Amino acid sequence: MGFDDVCNTGLVLGLGLTAATAAQESSTSKAAKKPCSNFEPSLTLGLSGESYQQIFPKKIDVNKGCDESVDLYRQASPHSAVSSFSSGRIKRERDLSSEEVEVERVSSRVSDEDEDGPNARKKLRLTKEQSALLEESFKQHSTLNPKQKQALARQLNLRPRQVEVWFQNRRARTKLKQTEVDCEFLKKCCETLTDENRRLQKELQELKALKLAQPLYMHMPAATLTMCPSCERIGGVGENASKSPFSMAPKPHFYNPFTNPSAAC
């Protein structure tokens, strides 16, 4: 942009960003080790998103009844998990205890005769109650430790793996939503700054014209010119034309639209 022109006049524009730190998870789980990446990207604009900030003040009673220390369903790691269709998932479900398989059938409304082919992959739809409880749990912990996962799974009549997947997907959706919000916010900032830039360019042109019309003031050091950020006018322009168009400033006056709520967002 043509900020060199601006410098030639002695006017200085400064742009800045407010650095806001996204609230971080206080979960007891491992997730707390990572910073919330929602705002990391480029601009550190802070937003009060619905996502992670409002989560977890207290512990849900997910732990109730999790006295069992053995993860009955503990699959191998996702890496070593049976790879999907060529008998994978269905076979894995078969390995569950008969009680849990029964539970699974009821909760996921998946028929026992799903194995109608090696590629069978039935869509589980969570019930309203299951979704509500998962949501409630998510509000308090966006991540689960194994015990919480286990307890929640029992409570919901789901497999721990299903609970785990639901939380993973839920986190992803939250992040996506937050990204969209951030995007909208930045778009608005961009529009505001564009307008601001346009206005300043216009004022610059006016000042240049004024400078040519009044060579007397050319003797003044350019760096002493200043502009009032609140009224967004330079003395002598418009209705203040009768007064001295310039004022003396000890320092160049930086105007930061991000820290001035009246200008930016």
Place this chain on the structure above:
DNA sequence: CCGGTCAACTTGGAAC
């Protein structure tokens, strides 16, 4: 039929 949603999956990386 098509696009959106979402459970389930794979892959890769980090932490231990």
Place this chain on the structure above:
DNA sequence: GTTCCAAGTTGACCGG
């Protein structure tokens, strides 16, 4: 090596 998670993908399901 194991476990967990994020990111990206797949495929079933559903409503318009």
